[in-house]
Amino acid sequence: MNPFHAVFIDPFLQMASAPDLLVQTLWEGLVSGVLYALVALGFVLIYKASGVFNFAQGIMVVFAGLTLVSLHGFGIPAPLALLLTLGVMGLLAVAIERLVLRPLVNRPEIMLFMATFGLTWLLIGFGELVFGGTSKRMITSELHLPQGAIDLHILGGLVSLQKLDIAAAAIASVMVLCLALFFQYTRIGRALRAVADSHRAALSVGISLNQIWVVVWFAAGAVALVTGIMWGAKSEVSFALQIIALKALPVLILGGFTSVPGAIAGGMIIGVTEKLGEFYWGPLVGGGIESWLAYVIALIVLLFRPQGLFGEVIIERI
Amino acid sequence: MTVDVLLAVENVSLRFGSVTAINNVSFDIRRGEIRAIIGPNGAGKTSMLNVINGFYQPREGRITFRGQTRSRMRPALAARQGIARTFQNVALFRGMSTLDNLMTGRTVHMRRGFGWQLLRHGPAMAEEIEHRRKVEEIIDFLEIEAIRRVPAGRLPYGLQKRVELGRALAMEPELLLLDEPMAGMNREEKEDMCRFILDVNQQFGTTIALIEHDMGVVMDLSHRVVVLDYGRKIADGTPDEVRRDQAVIDAYLGVAR
Numbered sequence: 001m002n003p004f005h006a007v008f009i010d011p012f013l014q015m016a017s018a019p020d021l022l023v024q025t026l027w028e029g030l031v032s033g034v035l036y037a038l039v040a041l042g043f044v045l046i047y048k049a050s051g052v053f054n055f056a057q058g059i060m061v062v063f064a065g066l067t068l069v070s071l072h073g074f075g076i077p078a079p080l081a082l083l084l085t086l087g088v089m090g091l092l093a094v095a096i097e098r099l100v101l102r103p104l105v106n107r108p109e110i111m112l113f114m115a116t117f118g119l120t121w122l123l124i125g126f127g128e129l130v131f132g133g134t135s136k137r138m139i140t141s142e143l144h145l146p147q148g149a150i151d152l153h154i155l156g157g158l159v160s161l162q163k164l165d166i167a168a169a170a171i172a173s174v175m176v177l178c179l180a181l182f183f184q185y186t187r188i189g190r191a192l193r194a195v196a197d198s199h200r201a202a203l204s205v206g207i208s209l210n211q212i213w214v215v216v217w218f219a220a221g222a223v224a225l226v227t228g229i230m231w232g233a234k235s236e237v238s239f240a241l242q243i244i245a246l247k248a249l250p251v252l253i254l255g256g257f258t259s260v261p262g263a264i265a266g267g268m269i270i271g272v273t274e275k276l277g278e279f280y281w282g283p284l285v286g287g288g289i290e291s292w293l294a295y296v297i298a299l300i301v302l303l304f305r306p307q308g309l310f311g312e313v314i315i316e317r318i
Numbered sequence: 319m320t321v322d323v324l325l326a327v328e329n330v331s332l333r334f335g336s337v338t339a340i341n342n343v344s345f346d347i348r349r350g351e352i353r354a355i356i357g358p359n360g361a362g363k364t365s366m367l368n369v370i371n372g373f374y375q376p377r378e379g380r381i382t383f384r385g386q387t388r389s390r391m392r393p394a395l396a397a398r399q400g401i402a403r404t405f406q407n408v409a410l411f412r413g414m415s416t417l418d419n420l421m422t423g424r425t426v427h428m429r430r431g432f433g434w435q436l437l438r439h440g441p442a443m444a445e446e447i448e449h450r451r452k453v454e455e456i457i458d459f460l461e462i463e464a465i466r467r468v469p470a471g472r473l474p475y476g477l478q479k480r481v482e483l484g485r486a487l488a489m490e491p492e493l494l495l496l497d498e499p500m501a502g503m504n505r506e507e508k509e510d511m512c513r514f515i516l517d518v519n520q521q522f523g524t525t526i527a528l529i530e531h532d533m534g535v536v537m538d539l540s541h542r543v544v545v546l547d548y549g550r551k552i553a554d555g556t557p558d559e560v561r562r563d564q565a566v567i568d569a570y571l572g573v574a575r
Contacts, residue, residue, distance in 0.1 A: 187428045194411045194422045201409035204371065205489060206397030206426035 011280035020157025025279045026272060031165040033271025034172050035234075038227040039248040040255065040263035041176070042220040047257045048196040049216040050101065052112040056119040058245025060221060063123050064089055065228030065237040066131040069139060078142035082225075089221030097213045105209070124239060135238030138229060140164070145233060168230040175226060176264065179219065183260075188215055196258070250298035256308030265310065270294045322349040323382075324493055324525050325370065330379030332365055332549075339365040340376070341549040347493065352519050352526045354540035354557075356533075358569055361546040363529045364406060367495045370527070371403050372396040384492070398426050402491035404482045406498045406529075412471030416481050419470050420456060423488030424449040456487050460514060476507040483514065487522075494518065496528045500535060508535065515539060537561065545569070 015022045039057060046054040067088050071081040100115050140147065146163035183189040188211075194202045195212045203209060231241060247270075255266025278290040301308065325347040332340040340362045347353045355363045368374040370381065372391035380387055383399060402423075411419050428445065457463055460480050465473060470481055479499060486494055499515065500508045512535060518524050530536050536543060537557040545553040545560055547569040553560050560566055 187425060190414075190418065190422050191425060193414055193418075197411035197413050198409045200373070200393075200405065201411060201485075202422075203373070203393035204397060204403050204405075204409070205423050205485060206394050207422075208392075208394040 006284055007281070014280060018157065019155040020159055021279075023155060024159050025275050027159065027161060027165075029272030029275035030268060031162075031168065031271070032275065033268035034165075034169050035227060035231055035244070035267075036247055036251045036270055037264045037267025038172055038223055038230070039244050040251040040267055041179075041260065042223040042227070043248055043252055044255075044257065044260055044263045045179075045216050045220045045223070049192055050112070050195075050213055051109055052101075052116060053109075053257075054220070055113065055116040055245060056123060057220065057224065057248065058242035059120045059123045059127070059239075060089075060092075060224040061228045061231065061244065062237065062239055062241045063092075063127055063228075064221065064225035065138065065232045065241070066127060066136065068225065068229065069136045069232075069237055070131050072139045072142060078139055078144075081139075082143065085225055086222060089225055090218050093214050093217035093221055096217055097210055101213050102210060120242070124242070127239065133239065135236040135240070136232075138232035138237055140233045143229065145229075164230075164233055168233075171226060171230070175223065176260070179260070188212070192216065247294065250294040252308070253298040254301050254308055256310040259308070259310035262308055262310030266308070270297065273297060323347070324349040324384065325527075326380075326382040327366075327370070328380045328382070330366075330369060330376045330381065332362075332369055332374055332376050338549050340369065340546075342379070343546065343549070343551045344379075345544045345551060345554055347525060347527055348542075349525055350519075350523055351541040352515070352528060352539055354536045354543045355527060355529050355546065356531075356536055356543060356560075357546035357552075360548070362549040363546055364497055365549075366546065367403060367497055367527070367529065370396075370493075371401050371495060397489065400489075400492035401495065402486035402489040402493070403495035404479070404486050404497055404499060406501065408475070408478045408482055410470040410478055410482055410485070413469060415467050415469055416457070416462060416473070416484070417453065417466050419481055419485050420453040420488045421449060423485040424453065426489055452490075453488055456484050459487075459517070460484050476503055479503065479507075479511065480514070483511075487518065487524075490522075492525060494524050494526045496526060496530075498529050498531065500530060500532055508532070512539060 039061065042057045042060070043054060046052055046057070064085060068081055068085040071084050072078055076084065096119065100119060101112070104112055104115055146167050148163055150161045150163060150166075152159045152161065181189075183193060191202065191207045191212055192215065194205070194207060195209060199209065202212075227244075228237065228241075231244065235241075251263065251266040251270050253266075254269060255262030255264070274290045274293050277293045278287070282289045323346045326344075327346065328344045330340055330343050331338065343362075343366070355366060357363050365374060369376050372393040372395060375390060381391070382388070383401070411422060414422070427449065457466060460483065462477065462480060462484065465477060465481075470478060473481065483496070483499065486496075496515070500511050503511065515526060515528070516539065519526055528536075528540065530539075540557060542555065543553075543557055543560045544551060545563070545566050547565075552565040552569055553563040555563075
């Protein structure tokens with residue numbers, strides 16, 4: 001078989017011949033896309049409001065997940081543990097604003113970026129001290145998250161949808177909707193958009209940057225908590241999970257750092273492409289495409305549309 | 319009759335490292351007047367505005383606003399106390415519509431919690447309608463009805479300046495700081511802007527401090543002028559007094575020392 005045939009024709013023939021497998025693959029892609037989108041969303045919130053690429057978003061996901069599991073481990077009922085964890089993320093937001101952002105205000109972005117690196121390692125060290133280094137099981141059933149699968153007999157085959165994945169997609173959608181309403185209609189939401197556009201103009205109309213920062217870091221913390229629960233439920237909650245911060249990078253490059261719809265669409269595109277690539281083209285190179293395909297896509301996007309698919313075009317006068 | 323001083327600047331100095339941006343400057347702004355701050359490039363005019371609205375902390379000196387001497391000032395606090403400003407190189411919320419830009423100017427007057435706002439119901443809705451009414455008045459006043467829904471970033475420069483003024487007016491400030499409101503404008507736009515500034519001062523009774531390079535505009539608009547040069551105050555008085563002042567003429571034309 002010639003290579004052209006193998007790359008450009010054969011995979012599509014396979015797709016056509018087994019549509020149920022294609023649908024299954026697409027579904028799995030969308031599901032991991034939702035999780036990527038959630039992580040990216042956390043980044044976008046913070047980047048918009050403070051211009052900081054928050055490297056610590058990944059560890060915040062782990063931290064939130066571990067806090068929840070450990071609180072439940074102390075015998076606190078799951079719903080209460082969820083609220084308490086939200087409170088912990090709030091405290092974390094206040095602490096980060098006070099101890100990291102405020103002293104570094106008006107410093108170059110690279111400094112703030114490095115500070116979030118520091119924050120990452122601090123949270124890893126602190127987290128291991130408090131929670132121990134072992135991975136933990138997410139309290140999926142205690143949180144009343146559905147388990148099992150729905151089997152659809154369609155397209156002459158079987159498509160299996162995990163109920164947990166459906167729940168994850170639903171929860172993520174509701175959360176994005178809430179965030180959108182919050183941004184659109186509330187004073188703080190409007191202030192957030194204002195801060196994203198211009199710090200000094202926002203200050204001049206009486207918006208307190210400190211307050212806004214706490215709000216966005218808390219929002220990002222809440223998003224991290226949801227991500228931690230969902231991701232943790234699919235595998236386990238462990239420090240290895242923080243690698244998803246790196247997974248969000250291609251999503252952000254694709255969607256643009258400043259666009260919430262971009263983060264969502266980017267997450268979906270990356271998720272689907274990864275799964276399709278792995279399933280249909282992976283065997284050609286002996287598998288393992290999934291781990292690097294996203295970065296290749298990101299590189300290609302960078303070449304042709306450096307601002308991402310949805311990001312702001314930056315035009316500067318020189 | 320005693321003079322009603324709205325803002326008093328006393329012996330203020332501001333340094334960045336070894337550079338002295340403002341050197342022991344004192345002047346006051348009376349309630350209801352248009353006060354121009356002029357001077358050659360680098361005289362410290364914008365720095366002065368930045369000190370007044372709390373972007374910079376003066377190294378020495380006192381600033382008294384509405385009879386209250388303040389210690390450390392933050393911009394958000396200055397805004398809440400009634401000081402609004404525009405910027406030399408327009409600082410708008412570029413992604414937001416003209417309307418939203420002006421609504422953001424109402425931030426300092428919004429009271430209701432965001433829970434209510436999210437529901438778009440009850441007291442928050444009534445408040446939002448009230449703010450919206452105020453904003454529409456300003457839109458009428460500045461004759462920008464047609465661009466209500468246009469993202470500010472897409473507007474031509476002259477209109478951006480006008481929207482920025484609108485945002486400051488939406489704050490209903492007691493003191494309005496305008497940093498070169500007419501820079502880069504053509505004759506017609508300048509005339510419009512002059513008219514707006516005069517109307518703001520006369521109709522709303524807003525006190526205005528104005529930095530401007532166009533001497534014709536300064537002489538026509540302002541009641542009193544303070545002149546800065548290399549961070550020092552070199553003259554202070556009515557436009558006529560300042561125009562005849564030898565130090566001012568020297569600063570602008572340059573003299574052999």
